[in-house]
Amino acid sequence: MTRIGIVATGSYLPTSVVTNEEIARGAGVTDEWIVRKTGIRERRRADDRDATSDLAARAARAALEQAGVDAEDVAYIVLATSTPDHPQPATASIVQHLIGADNAAAFDINAVCSGFVYALAVAERLLRTAGDGRYALVVGADIYSRILDYSDRKTAILFGDGAGAVLLGAVPDHSGIRDTLLLTRGDQYRLISVPAGGSRMPADERTLKEGAHFFRMDGRGVRSFVQEHLPGALHELLARAGVRREDVAHFVPHQANGVMLGEVWPAIGLPAATMHLALERFGNTGSASVPVTLDLAHRQGAFADGDTVLMAGFGGGMTVGAVLAHWGPTAHARRAEPALAAAR
Known part of the structure; x- marks a missing residue:
């Protein structure tokens, strides 16, 4: 089968910067508290x-x-995303347009902040079996600013758009994606949610009043x-692929919370790896956080x-989702997106 890998990266971050001071007032905290709890100093808003x-x-x-590459050469x-344009149609169909x-099949995946990694695993398999020389675009995008309660300090301080x-x-x-691992623990689905707006709890006056959306x-x-599941999943993936932890050069995690990542990093145990972080400037951008961080590092x-x-x-x-890849000869960034250039 054809070996599939990343041949280019891209990202977009809105130009509007939201500082901790702006978020802190509504959440009843301080800039110092946000930095100490998360490592985040600012984020972008669409x-x-x-x-x-x-x-x-x-x-x-x-990308x-x-x-x-011309868009007409994209097959998938x-x-x-977990913040689609509408409940239907799929946001991917709008992106295609x-x-x-015009030649691409387009569909959405919602695995919340694991979404990009899940989508990458799916697209790699589709291309690998097709073997027709075409391309797949894998995109992670979220606008969490539209679904946040800015009085809730547990969530309002974390998220940005991108x-x-x-x-x-x-x-x-010698390059390309070597293996992937995906896992779900549905018994813990209540830990993260937007309760209203679906078939179980349709949005109405009561849900709006209660902030259930x-x-x-x-x-x-x-x-x-x-802490319980991430290190073990990564170790299992490396063992399955026959790659030693010492041979991993780069770790690109979901940018959930810098303090939490620092706490779990010793258990992950990648002694020669650089952990790439972009959350200080951009916060947690949901399913966009891994590809945004990857693009910034590549550029x-x-x-x-x-x-x-x-x-x-x-x-x-x-x-939880993980992808192991050997970086290959990618296209070099000829120029940065204007929003990215301003962000550096």
């Missing part, structure tokens, strides 16, 4: 005129431009879940041909 599909399309175009668009990828994308295609055999999270429960020249890269997501469901 323009009122933009929907998730708009951010996703800009990130997708950035296509970096690779010099797999979009990870916006970027002119989108990231990778273009998958055929790569030399806002994002809710049991922070302590999530932290325990990550800064962090990855060399042959480097072993481990990507991991974790989030609502509860879900």
